[in-house]
Structures are given as C-alpha cells and as structure tokens.
Amino acid sequence: MSKFEEISPADFFYRNRDIAGFSNPARALYSTIRELVENSLDACESIGVLPDIYISLRHVKGPVDGTAVYRVKILDNGSGIPGSKIPLAFGKVLYGSKYRLKQTRGTFGLGGTMAILYGQITTNKAVRVVSSTGGASMYEYELTIDIRRNRPRVIRRRVHKNPNGWRGTLVEFYTEGDYFRSSFRIVEYLKQTAMVNPYAEIVFADPRGRLYVFERCVYEMPPPPKETLPHPYGVDVETIQRLIAHTETKTLLDFMTKHFHRVGKAIASKFLEAAGLNPKLNPKRLGREDVVKLVHHMKSFKGFLPPDASCLSPLGEELLKAGIEKELKPEFVAVTQRKPSSYSGYPFIVEVGIAYGGGITKPGITLYRFSNKIPLLYDEASDVSWKVVNQMIDWSRYKVNLNVDPVAVIVHICSTRIPYKTVGKEFIADRPEIEREVLNGVRTVARRLMLHLSRKKRIQREKKR
Amino acid sequence: MSKFEEISPADFFYRNRDIAGFSNPARALYSTIRELVENSLDACESIGVLPDIYISLRHVKGPVDGTAVYRVKILDNGSGIPGSKIPLAFGKVLYGSKYRLKQTRGTFGLGGTMAILYGQITTNKAVRVVSSTGGASMYEYELTIDIRRNRPRVIRRRVHKNPNGWRGTLVEFYTEGDYFRSSFRIVEYLKQTAMVNPYAEIVFADPRGRLYVFERCVYEMPPPPKETLPHPYGVDVETIQRLIAHTETKTLLDFMTKHFHRVGKAIASKFLEAAGLNPKLNPKRLGREDVVKLVHHMKSFKGFLPPDASCLSPLGEELLKAGIEKELKPEFVAVTQRKPSSYSGYPFIVEVGIAYGGGITKPGITLYRFSNKIPLLYDEASDVSWKVVNQMIDWSRYKVNLNVDPVAVIVHICSTRIPYKTVGKEFIADRPEIEREVLNGVRTVARRLMLHLSRKKRIQREKKR
Ligand SMILES: Nc1ncnc2c1ncn2[C@@H]1O[C@H](COP(=O)(O)OP(=O)(O)OP(=O)(O)O)[C@@H](O)[C@H]1O
Numbered sequence: 001m002s003k004f005e006e007i008s009p010a011d012f013f014y015r016n017r018d019i020a021g022f023s024n025p026a027r028a029l030y031s032t033i034r035e036l037v038e039n040s041l042d043a044c045e046s047i048g049v050l051p052d053i054y055i056s057l058r059h060v061k062g063p064v065d066g067t068a069v070y071r072v073k074i075l076d077n078g079s080g081i082p083g084s085k086i087p088l089a090f091g092k093v094l095y096g097s098k099y100r101l102k103q104t105r106g107t108f109g110l111g112g113t114m115a116i117l118y119g120q121i122t123t124n125k126a127v128r129v130v131s132s133t134g135g136a137s138m139y140e141y142e143l144t145i146d147i148r149r150n151r152p153r154v155i156r157r158r159v160h161k162n163p164n165g166w167r168g169t170l171v172e173f174y175t176e177g178d179y180f181r182s183s184f185r186i187v188e189y190l191k192q193t194a195m196v197n198p199y200a201e202i203v204f205a206d207p208r209g210r211l212y213v214f215e216r217c218v219y220e221m222p223p224p225p226k227e228t229l230p231h232p233y234g235v236d237v238e239t240i241q242r243l244i245a246h247t248e249t250k251t252l253l254d255f256m257t258k259h260f261h262r263v264g265k266a267i268a269s270k271f272l273e274a275a276g277l278n279p280k281l282n283p284k285r286l287g288r289e290d291v292v293k294l295v296h297h298m299k300s301f302k303g304f305l306p307p308d309a310s311c312l313s314p315l316g317e318e319l320l321k322a323g324i325e326k327e328l329k330p331e332f333v334a335v336t337q338r339k340p341s342s343y344s345g346y347p348f349i350v351e352v353g354i355a356y357g358g359g360i361t362k363p364g365i366t367l368y369r370f371s372n373k374i375p376l377l378y379d380e381a382s383d384v385s386w387k388v389v390n391q392m393i394d395w396s397r398y399k400v401n402l403n404v405d406p407v408a409v410i411v412h413i414c415s416t417r418i419p420y421k422t423v424g425k426e427f428i429a430d431r432p433e434i435e436r437e438v439l440n441g442v443r444t445v446a447r448r449l450m451l452h453l454s455r456k457k458r459i460q461r462e463k464k465r
Numbered sequence: 466m467s468k469f470e471e472i473s474p475a476d477f478f479y480r481n482r483d484i485a486g487f488s489n490p491a492r493a494l495y496s497t498i499r500e501l502v503e504n505s506l507d508a509c510e511s512i513g514v515l516p517d518i519y520i521s522l523r524h525v526k527g528p529v530d531g532t533a534v535y536r537v538k539i540l541d542n543g544s545g546i547p548g549s550k551i552p553l554a555f556g557k558v559l560y561g562s563k564y565r566l567k568q569t570r571g572t573f574g575l576g577g578t579m580a581i582l583y584g585q586i587t588t589n590k591a592v593r594v595v596s597s598t599g600g601a602s603m604y605e606y607e608l609t610i611d612i613r614r615n616r617p618r619v620i621r622r623r624v625h626k627n628p629n630g631w632r633g634t635l636v637e638f639y640t641e642g643d644y645f646r647s648s649f650r651i652v653e654y655l656k657q658t659a660m661v662n663p664y665a666e667i668v669f670a671d672p673r674g675r676l677y678v679f680e681r682c683v684y685e686m687p688p689p690p691k692e693t694l695p696h697p698y699g700v701d702v703e704t705i706q707r708l709i710a711h712t713e714t715k716t717l718l719d720f721m722t723k724h725f726h727r728v729g730k731a732i733a734s735k736f737l738e739a740a741g742l743n744p745k746l747n748p749k750r751l752g753r754e755d756v757v758k759l760v761h762h763m764k765s766f767k768g769f770l771p772p773d774a775s776c777l778s779p780l781g782e783e784l785l786k787a788g789i790e791k792e793l794k795p796e797f798v799a800v801t802q803r804k805p806s807s808y809s810g811y812p813f814i815v816e817v818g819i820a821y822g823g824g825i826t827k828p829g830i831t832l833y834r835f836s837n838k839i840p841l842l843y844d845e846a847s848d849v850s851w852k853v854v855n856q857m858i859d860w861s862r863y864k865v866n867l868n869v870d871p872v873a874v875i876v877h878i879c880s881t882r883i884p885y886k887t888v889g890k891e892f893i894a895d896r897p898e899i900e901r902e903v904l905n906g907v908r909t910v911a912r913r914l915m916l917h918l919s920r921k922k923r924i925q926r927e928k929k930r
C-alpha cells in the first residue's frame with residue numbers, strides 16, 4: 001500500500017537543493033555569497049542608504065584545493081531586522097519581506113535561509129545573527145533550522161544595548177565549500193555587482209588573504225523603487241478572490257479604482273459597462289461565473305492604461321555607461337534605455353550596452369546579463385538575452401566579424417517581477433514582450449557600434465595613404 | 466518598516482507557476498496532460514498492472530485557435546487512492562507517495578496538484594475525482610484548493626458501492642488552454658511515452674474529434690522498481706540525524722548495517738575502525754562533531770560497495786530497440802545499455818539508442834531524451850545529453866555528415882533520483898558521472914552506425930561497377 005507523506009517547504013528545498021543553486025560545494029559557495037550580498041543590497045536600498053558591505057570568507061579546515069570548511073561572515077549597514085523576526089527570517093523557508101509588488105532582488109523568501117541550511121547540513125553548526133534597526137537594542141541570535149518542520153530552533157538569544165544607534169545586520173556561519181573551484185565566479189560576481197551598483201562599497205576578504213575592494217564611484221542613491229498596485233492585465237481568479245475577501249469597498253466601481261494600478265473612475269465605468277457588470281454591485285456578492293467573466297474582461301479590455309514604470313529603479317544610461325567603462329575599459333561604449341514596457345501586467349525596463357575593444361580582448365560576443373541589478377553568471381544558453389544576441393541578430397550586418405572583433409553586450413532588465421525560470425535565479429524566460437525589448441535595444445547599440453567601426457576603418461585607410 | 470509574511474507552498478508555486486511549467490495556456494495544457502499521464506503510469510506500475518489510460522480533452526468555449534476553456538478527463542486502471550487520502554493527494558502541494566528512495570516518475574509531490582490549481586485559477590471550477598483501490602467502496606470527491614493554506618476544500622463527497630471491484634482513478638476538471646499551439650507537443654509527448662512504455666495502452670480523444678490510439682506491443686510488465694536504502698556516499702548531517710532520531714539500533718555497528726545500502730557487518734567494522742568510531746557506541750549518543758566526522762568518513766571511505774542497481778527498472782535493449790523501430794521506422798538501429806553507475810550514492814543506468822534513415826528524414830542529430838520513462842520535450846539546449854551529443858562528440862569521426870545524414874539519438878536515464886534542474890522536469894543537470902555514461906553510450910552506438918554507413922557505401926560502390 002502506498003505510504004503518503006507531507007513534507008515541509010524546507011524539506012522540499014533540502015531534498016532538491018540543486019534546484020535552488022546548492023548542487024555541490026563549489027556552486028554552493030557561490031550561491032551562498034550571492035544570496036547574502038543580494039539580501040544586504042536590498043536592505044540598504046529599502047532605507048535609501050549608500051550600501052557598505054563587508055564579506056569575509058575564511059578557510060577553517062580541509063584541503064585548500066578541494067572540499068573544505070569555510071567560515072562565512074557578512075556585515076551591512078542596511079535596515080536591520082526587528083528582533084522578533086530574526087529567527088524566522090533566517091530559519092524559515094518561504095518567509096520574508098519581499099512578497100510585495102515592488103522591484104527587489106529577493107523574491108522567493110528562501111535564498112538566505114538556503115545558504116544557512118546548506119551550512120548546517122555540511123558542518124552541523126549554528127548560524128549567528130546580530131542585527132539592529134537602529135533603535136535602543138541590538139539582537140544577537142544563535143539558531144539552527146528544524147528542516148522537517150520548517151522553523152528555527154533558537155539556541156541562544158541576547159539583547160545588547162545599542163548606544164551608538166548602529167543599524168544593520170551581521171550574519172556568520174560555517175559551510176562546506178570549494179573556493180579553489182568557485183573563486184573565479186565569486187570574484188566575477190562581485191565585480192559585476194559593483195558595475196551595476198556603483199553607489200555600493202563592497203569589501204571582500206578572501207580565504208587566500210587577498211582583499212578585494214570595490215569602491216563606490218557614485219555618492220547618491222538613485223530614486224528607490226516603489227510598491228505598486230496590480231495591473232488589470234495580470235489578474236486571475238485567485239487574485240480577484242483575495243482582493244474581494246479583504247476589500248472594504250462596497251461597489252464594483254470603487255473596487256476597480258481602489259485596487260488596481262492606474263484605474264480611475266472614468267476608465268472603471270467604461271470597463272464595467274464593456275464587461276456587462278453593474279458598477280453598484282457589492283464585490284462580495286459577485287457570483288462564481290461573474291468572477292471568471294470579470295477576469296476575462298480585465299485581461300482583454302483595451303481601455304486600460306499600460307503599467308506605469310515610475311515604480312521601477314533602472315540604472316540609467318549615464319550610470320550604465322560609467323559602470324561599463326570602469327569595469328571593462330573598452331575603446332568604445334554605447335548604451336540605451338528602452339521605453340518602459342510590460343508583460344502580463346508587470347512593468348519592466350530594458351537597458352542595453354555594447355562595448356568594443358580596449359580591455360575587451362576575446363573575439364566574438366561576451367554577454368553580461370543583469371536582472372534587478374543582480375549579475376546572472378550561469379546557464380546563459382537558456383536565457384532570453386542569449387537567444388537574442390546569438391540567434392536573432394545578424395552581426396555581419398553591423399560590420400562585426402565574430403572571429404576577430406571583441407565585443408561585450410550588457411543587458412539589464414528591471415521589473416516588479418522578473419520571470420526567472422529557476423529557483424536559483426539563473427536565467428530569464430523568453431516572454432515575447434521582453435524578447436522584443438532586448439532585441440530592439442541590442443539593435444540600437446549595435447548600429448552605433450557599426451558607425452564607430454566604419455569610422456575607425458575609414459581613419460585607418462586614410463592613415464595608410 | 467518591512468512587512469514580513471509567510472506564504473504556503475501552494476501560494477509559492479501559484480505565484481511562481483512558470484517555474485513548475487505552467488507559464489501560459491499552451492504550455493499549461495501540455496504540463497497538465499504530462500503530469501496526469503505520469504501519475505497514471507506510476508499508479509499502474511506500483512501494482513504491476515498493464516496500464517490502460519484514457520485521456521479526453523474537449524473544447525468547451527472560446528476560440529479554437531487561441532486561449533479557450535477545455536475539459537480534461539483522465540481514467541486509469543492503476544492502484545487507486547485510499548478514500549481519506551484523495552483530497553490531500555490533489556488538494557495539497559508537497560504531499561504524495563513518491564518521497565521514497567525508489568524509481569518513480571513523480572518526485573516532487575506537486576505535479577497533479579499544480580494542474581488542478583491552474584484549472585481553478587483560470588476557470589473557478591472544482592475538480593472531480595473518483596477512485597477506488599479495488600475494495601468494496603468507490604469514493605467520489607468534488608474539491609477546490611485553498612491556495613493560501615495549501616489544503617483542499619471538499620465541496621462534496623460521495624461513497625459508492627463497488628460491486629465489480631473496479632480499481633483505478635478518474636480525474637476531471639476544467640482549465641484554460643491553447644490546443645492550437647500545444648497540440649503538436651502533446652501528441653509528440655504521447656507518442657514518445659508509448660515508445661518507452663510499450664506495455665501501456667494509451668487512448669487520447671482530442672478536441673478536434675480525433676482519436677489517437679497507442680496500442681501496447683508488449684504484454685508483460687517489466688520487473689518493478691524496488692525501494693532501496695540510502696547509500697553511504699549520499700549522506701549529510703541531516704540524513705544521519707533523522708536516522709539517529711528514529712533508529713531502534715543500539716550500536717553504531719547495527720546502525721550502519723541496518724540503515725545503509727549493501728553494508729554488512731564486515732564492511733561496517735572496517736569502516737568504523739577507519740573512522741575512529743567505537744562500534745559499540747549507541748548512535749543516539751554521538752556528539753555534534755562526531756556526526757560530522759561520521760558523514761565525512763562515509764563519503765570518503767573506499768571500502769563501500771557501489772550502489773546496486775537491481776532496484777532500478779530500465780527499458781532493456783530489446784524493448785528500446787523495438788520502441789525506436791515502431792515509432793521512427795529507421796533503416797538502421799543500434800542500442801546499448803550501460804553498466805549501472807552512481808552519482809552521490811544514487812544508482813543509475815543509462816540506455817542509448819541511435820537510429821538512421823528510413824522514417825528519419827531531417828539531416829543532422831535529432832535528440833530524444835527520457836528520464837525514468839518520461840519524455841523530456843523542452844529546453845534541450847540546457848540538458849546534459851544535448852551537451853554530450855553536440856559538444857563532446859565529433860560526428861565526422863563516425864563518418865556522419867551532419868548536413869546530409871538524418872540521425873536520431875535516444876538517451877534514457879533511470880535512477881532512484883533524477884537530478885532535474887527545474888521543478889518542471891525539463892532538463893537534467895550535467896553531473897560528471899551521468900555525463901560520462903551518456904558519452905560512452907553514445908560513442909558505442911555511434912561506432913555501430915559508422916560500420917553500417919561504411920558497409921552501405923561499400924555496397925553502393927560495388928553496385929556502380
Ligand atoms: N542583511 C539583511 N538585512 C535585512 N533584512 C534581511 C537581511 N537578510 C535577510 N533579510 C530578511 O530576511 C528575509 C528572508 O531572506 P531570504 O533571502 O531567505 O529571502 P528573500 O530575500 O525575501 O527572497 P530570495 O529567496 O529571492 O532571496 C528577507 O525578505 C529580508 O526581510
């Protein structure tokens with residue numbers, strides 16, 4: 001007879017940790033660093049503070065060229081975490097503060113917890129967290145994760161005075177890793193992070209005693225991303241039913257204007273008329289079939305305004321150009337920021353850069369991918385940008401010889417929801433709207449590279465005379 | 466101030482349903498059919514019964530060449546589900562009977578539930594399930610999923626008499642789909658399923674009134690897969706602690722022999738001596754550091770026997786050859802079953818086939834991928850078999866001209882754990898051990914194709930004289 005079981009989300013991601021990016025000690029070390037850095041950057045941006053992030057990775061025991069035990073430590077000056085929430089933030093999977101409709105690096109509520117989980121199952125040691133939101137107290141916890149029940153086990157809790165009003169978070173734990181095999185990608189990740197977060201200062205003390213310092217070259221935070229309301233094009237029966245369950249509105253007209261993005265009274269009235277629904281009806285009295293009818297009409301009504309991307313926080317052409325110049329030192333750079341667009345009701349902005357020559361030496365196209373200011377370093381062949389750059393662009397039309405010319409293409413996509421195809425945030429799905437924007441962005445900058453290359457050729461020919 | 470929330474696993478996979486393969490109506494229809502068929506095949510194999518599976522997909526309303534409402538119905542003669550478990554099996558994510566260490570198609574405990582969830586959020590209708598395990602009663606349920614709480618809502622429950630002792634499961638629900646865009650892949654999925662499950666009879670009544678019948682051509686079930694004990698090479702701190710928590714053994718020696726695969730008293734004694742652990746020690750008294758020490762030594766001790774693959778249920782060379790001949794009708798076929806191997810303590814067997822000409826007309830290599838007898842039709846460029854076939858084999862050395870010669874390569878991997886990289890089971894990670902076995906398997910059959918091609922050339926030259 002079949003034996004039925006239920007497993008917790010922590011158990012699910014423990015058993016399937018490769019799906020979350022923790023497949024082996026080398027990859028796990030990379031994922032650990034990235035998850036922690038992304039949490040720190042989100043925390044600083046949430047309070048509009050220039051990020052100061054210090055990461056220390058120290059070899060503890062085992063071979064330096066193989067699987068060994070490392071101590072991971074990260075300190076930031078971000079928002080901090082309220083004392084009562086610290087155990088849940090790090091000891092529970094599917095728990096977090098980023099389930100809102102807002103541009104953040106975090107999205108799943110499990111990254112930081114997975115890093116700690118992996119450390120626990122390989123070293124059997126607890127994690128130590130110290131955090132303060134700047135108030136009178138600083139909270140220190142030592143905890144482990146009860147994987148089967150998906151909840152923290154607090155081993156020790158201390159409350160310290162916080163006389164200097166320090167605000168931020170310190171996370172420290174031990175984990176099995178393989179720095180020999182992952183150092184290149186870890187350093188590359190930090191370099192590329194510095195490239196698209198030029199206002200952040202990141203210091204990395206590596207196990208070999210080397211100190212990597214990525215200084216900020218911008219001294220002002222960009223306007224922060226804002227939380228936004230759902231757009232009519234993104235709804236389904238479940239979203240509508242949740243809104244109805246909690247709404248305080250008493251009419252369908254108020255329901256539409258209060259809960260949806262850019263829906264005013266005029267548009268709402270036109271819409272309800274087109275949908276054949278009574279604007280005075282109490283939303284809580286919508287029948288089963290009418291909810292489906294409402295969803296269908298919301299998706300197909302042409303009169304809604306497109307999502308407004310003012311809630312997003314793109315890099316901007318100036319910063320993108322500066323970041324590329326600083327990191328890649330090319331002979332030529334061109335950047336473009338596409339007009340805002342949307343997919344399934346989610347606004348997004350694509351920014352594309354192209355760079356040629358100088359510090360870029362490898363012939364052909366080297367692709368740099370970013371989503372919500374996170375560098376994506378794995379599985380590029382499955383990514384929408386790869387598909388565009390390698391299958392949809394005929395580079396010879398832009399006078400680029402792939403066997404000779406060293407070109408870098410940089411694509412950044414920011415959105416209230418990035419359509420990652422994996423829990424490890426490795427690559428982005430080829431949604432038609434996103435594909436189109438990336439394609440047009442690459443064409444725009446490729447044209448400018450073409451002009452540069454023809455001008456360069458012309459100058460060289462004139463020199464020969 | 467950040468607002469912290471916890472979400473249920475159903476809510477997580479609802480919000481991130483593209484990660485589970487439910488990204489749009491066309492893809493969702495494909496995923497729906499595959500998840501249901503895989504559940505039915507697992508159910509029949511679990512009781513050693515020749516599978517009879519009937520699938521009906523009927524267009525209900527909406528455009529026939531776009532997004533529309535479909536009624537999905539699937540009936541099988543499998544194990545059935547105990548009455549009290551039916552609501553949980555279909556109304557709860559991370560719940561199922563396939564969390565054991567055994568070769569099954571299902572592995573995550575969420576596929577069937579996701580299909581129903583997608584149907585619910587697009588049509589707002591309940592699912593109807595009728596099932597019996599062959600006893601005196603047949604259970605009929607109508608239920609919906611409470612996504613926020615990850616639990617079923619039973620709308621109606623009926624118990625019927627079962628005078629004929631029927632055993633099996635019927636699932637019926639409505640969902641939004643796009644058959645126009647997914648019909649090709651759905652039919653291809655069923656064809657390829659028939660190819661590697663030649664003992665199954667599958668009937669598919671499609672929305673266009675067409676009946677696809679895949680008759681069985683084998684009348685005996687293969688030996689069923691068996692549940693196995695974990696292997697020492699696959700452990701970590703968490704596995705050991707769970708075993709210790711539940712063990713009834715009183716000594717480390719008994720602990721090793723009782724809980725691990727192919728560990729007898731002699732090997733266990735040698736191991737404990739090498740690990741510097743007292744064989745008489747009560748496992749429940751192992752200290753924190755000693756658990757880590759035990760894990761390290763279990764992973765590195767060279768004296769353990771490799772995992773025994775007798776628990777697996779591969780296709781076998783005869784059936785694989787017959788399946789390829791029946792479906793592809795080629796001029797030439799060669800197949801090979803590799804010796805069992807293992808990765809991280811999980812046993813696996815790779816079976817490779819190559820086919821040329823005849824019904825295969827497209828020049829170059831067409832890759833067919835299977836894992837635990839499931840056809841994989843998406844994201845081939847990210848799969849380990851694709852990497853082997855396209856990056857690691859020089860086909861010209863085997864006298865294959867990729868611009869002219871029509872070749873199909875068929876790879877089947879079966880294991881107690883398939884290292885899928887995604888929740889949607891789209892492609893397999895390039896674990897070194899698996900990569901090596903696929904590479905050697907392809908080389909073996911490529912050599913035989915080479916002999917066939919040279920013989921064919923020789924015959925053609927002689928004819929010309
Ligand atoms: N350094 C930090 N400073 C402030 N808050 C933090 C920090 N690290 C984690 N948190 C809090 O803990 C929560 C859980 O973090 P976790 O990384 O597990 O998930 P997430 O960041 O929400 O999503 P993702 O899985 O996509 O990373 C976060 O939402 C955040 O509220």
Ligand SMILES: Nc1ncnc2c1ncn2[C@@H]1O[C@H](COP(=O)(O)OP(=O)(O)OP(=O)(O)O)[C@@H](O)[C@H]1O
Pocket residue numbers: 002500504505508541543544545546554555560561562563570571572573574575576577578579633634
């Ligand atoms: N047709 C069926 N016959 C018998 N049992 C079934 C059937 N369909 C589903 N079940 C039961 O319901 C459980 C949950 O199914 P579900 O598809 O959600 O998960 P799974 O098959 O265990 O894993 P996966 O997510 O990988 O498919 C199964 O484990 C099985 O016990």
Ligand SMILES: [Mg+2]
Pocket residue numbers: 035038039106107110111112
């Ligand atoms: Mg995070």
Ligand SMILES: [Mg+2]
Pocket residue numbers: 500503504571572575576577
């Ligand atoms: Mg299943």
